[in-house]
Amino acid sequence: MAEQPQTQMFSTFPNPPDFLWKEFTPDKIARFDEAKQAWEEQNPDAALSKTVTLIPDLPDDLSCLQPPPEPPNGAWRALAGVWTLKDELPSLEESGIQRLKPTSNGVSVSPPDSNRDRALNLKRLTKSVLLNFLEFVGVASIDPDGTAEKAEDIETILINIHHACNEYRPHQAKEKLIQTMQTRLDQIRNETAAVNAVTDKAKRVLEGLGSIAAAGQERPDLEGRGEGQNGAVDDPMAQEEDQLWNEAVAFV
Known part of the structure; x- marks a missing residue:
């Protein structure tokens, strides 16, 4: 009788890394807590710091339990993007997008212009989107292959609208x-x-x-108090x- 082939088991998701269950044992966690407490007692100023400080002279078998240090330049790359410790909204110029609404950064403007209304700018951009969409439809009806320029204009306007809304988030x-x-x-x-x-x-x-x-x-009863009409006292x-x-x- 021919030997039956062995059935292989496949998991939908990959197995977790080995160090998660090999390194993070109760014994090692207790040893790391003791080493951390001893180091904080010797360095009280560094222990009160909000930044992640590495414990020196830590055994090699406890190195995985220590959190990694902060990026030296304050930025790291993950999921095809660059992330920073300080969450700031990048400007349109930094993103390579043309700014369509007026700006006061580095430009001398008159007092009326400095008090511009954000809602008015958003209305102008919205009307510009509608106008460009009508132009896009007109161009598409004549030359379907010549709509790339208008599509880029609409995309630029929409990005400006989105950026203007994000600038309003702190006030909101x-x-x-x-x-x-x-x-x-x-x-x-x-x-x-x-x-x-x-x-x-x-x-x-x-x-x-x-x-x-x-x-x-x-x-107390009402006897002797003198009742008037309809039993009133x-x-x-x-x-x-x-x-x-x-x-x-x-x-x-």
């Missing part, structure tokens, strides 16, 4: 934070007012109950006691 975040804090402040004020109202009501009830002869005394003191009693019952 500040306004959102102000709105959130104001909403929370109003909520706290309303809660405080409600607590104060209940506290005042409780004080009034307790002060009224304090005028009663004994705590827990049942409601004519004695003002009795009316006040009845009102306090009703408030106490309603509060409880």
Whole structure:
């Protein structure tokens, strides 16, 4: 009988790196924590620093447990892009895109121009997109192969619109934070007012109950107080006691 071929097992995803389960053992983690604590006790100033500081003279078998240092130039490449530690919005000129809206960086402008409205610039760019799209349709109806230039113009305008919106993000975040804090402040004020109202009501009830002869005394009867028409009590003191009693019952 022929030997049966062995069935090979294939995984959808590759196996994790070996150092994840070979190096990060409880024993090595405990040794690394001890070495880190001892080094921080000897260098308190460096331990308080926010930057990642490498522990010198660390054994080779514990080197994988130490986080890597920050890039020396503050930038690194990942996923086909360059990333920086300081998150800044690059300008259109740095990205190689033509700027279509006016700028005040390095250019002397008059006071009215320095207070330009971003919303007005966005409206102008939006109208320019519509106009260029109509021109694109007109060119495409005559010469379909000659639409590349208009397509590039539309792309440039859209990138300028996107960049203008991104420049407005910090202001948008500040306004959102102000709105959130104001909403929370109003909520706290309303809660405080409600607590104060209940506290005042409780004080009034307790002060009224304090005028009663004994705590827990049942409601006194109305005999001898003089009832008027429809069973109403004519004695003002009795009316006040009845009102306090009703408030106490309603509060409880």
